[in-house]
Amino acid sequence: MKIRFWGVRGSIPTPGPDTVYYGGDTTCIEVRAGKELIIVDAGSGIRRLGLHLLEESRGAPINAHLLITHTHWDHIQGFPFFTPAYIPGNSFRIYGSNNSNKKLKEILAGQMEHEYFPVSLDQMGAKLQYIQISEEQFQIGDVQIETMFMNHPGIALGYRIEHQGSVLVFTADLEPYKHLLSSVEQAYRVNGKKISLEVLGEEKFIALLENKLVTFLEGADLLIFDAAYTYEVYKAGKQKWGHSYPEYAVEVAAKGRVKCLALTHHDPLETDKDVDAKIEHTRKLIQNVGTEIECFGAQVGLEMSI
Ligand SMILES: [Zn+2]
Ligand SMILES: [Zn+2]
Numbered sequence: 001m002k003i004r005f006w007g008v009r010g011s012i013p014t015p016g017p018d019t020v021y022y023g024g025d026t027t028c029i030e031v032r033a034g035k036e037l038i039i040v041d042a043g044s045g046i047r048r049l050g051l052h053l054l055e056e057s058r059g060a061p062i063n064a065h066l067l068i069t070h071t072h073w074d075h076i077q078g079f080p081f082f083t084p085a086y087i088p089g090n091s092f093r094i095y096g097s098n099n100s101n102k103k104l105k106e107i108l109a110g111q112m113e114h115e116y117f118p119v120s121l122d123q124m125g126a127k128l129q130y131i132q133i134s135e136e137q138f139q140i141g142d143v144q145i146e147t148m149f150m151n152h153p154g155i156a157l158g159y160r161i162e163h164q165g166s167v168l169v170f171t172a173d174l175e176p177y178k179h180l181l182s183s184v185e186q187a188y189r190v191n192g193k194k195i196s197l198e199v200l201g202e203e204k205f206i207a208l209l210e211n212k213l214v215t216f217l218e219g220a221d222l223l224i225f226d227a228a229y230t231y232e233v234y235k236a237g238k239q240k241w242g243h244s245y246p247e248y249a250v251e252v253a254a255k256g257r258v259k260c261l262a263l264t265h266h267d268p269l270e271t272d273k274d275v276d277a278k279i280e281h282t283r284k285l286i287q288n289v290g291t292e293i294e295c296f297g298a299q300v301g302l303e304m305s306i
Pocket of ligand 2: 007173242
């Protein structure tokens, strides 16, 4: 499986001299597994991915699967600028959570209404199919996909992608379950059964979800994890914003015995130096827990094989 990062920033694109190294585009990851082209999220990074695909395909049809973790703006804002979606003959299957009372197509069309954008979704000439999904397992060709709801305002889907024994997990935006975001409580299931905070009590409820997360990411060759903030920044006013920090990333990565950990969703306030310091700190945390997880900061343009 080959992975390339096209967007690694959280919240808003952050170009400028202080973000040149890690990049300023918001979330977009290209995954090549066998014959399949899978794109995770359509943050602003998908614009350049689109240009790359056009160049690479030399006019041949482009067929891809777009897995949307959630429709917060930083995960879909690049879609109106994804040129291949305007070209007849191309085809995209777009997957996203069924947890909102609006359909996925409506949400994507919403950001292209004329109050916000000159071209409407219906003017995109490629074949666009929308697949509403929940927590489930499905196949894209010979690639296995599993999803899990994350602790995030309005909810987000994490994706586990497996192909020929290689495992990539992208957890999407998430906050530790101990800071439970009540809006998503009704969505949580363990072993297919809905679980109730009221019945179980907070401690047991949270422990079940933490265990479920560890199982979800277990054995990943690469875990891409939201570490938007340092723990200090998180504690100083970002609780219940739906994001994590290195201490939590290392805790779950170690429990799940993952091989490699990429921190992503860098906060717009984080300069390249800040991200460097965050990674350095995370490597120390990994040493302290006595594991050998490789750790790096997700960086626009970075390619790797697992
Ligand atoms: Zn985000
Ligand atoms: Zn979000």
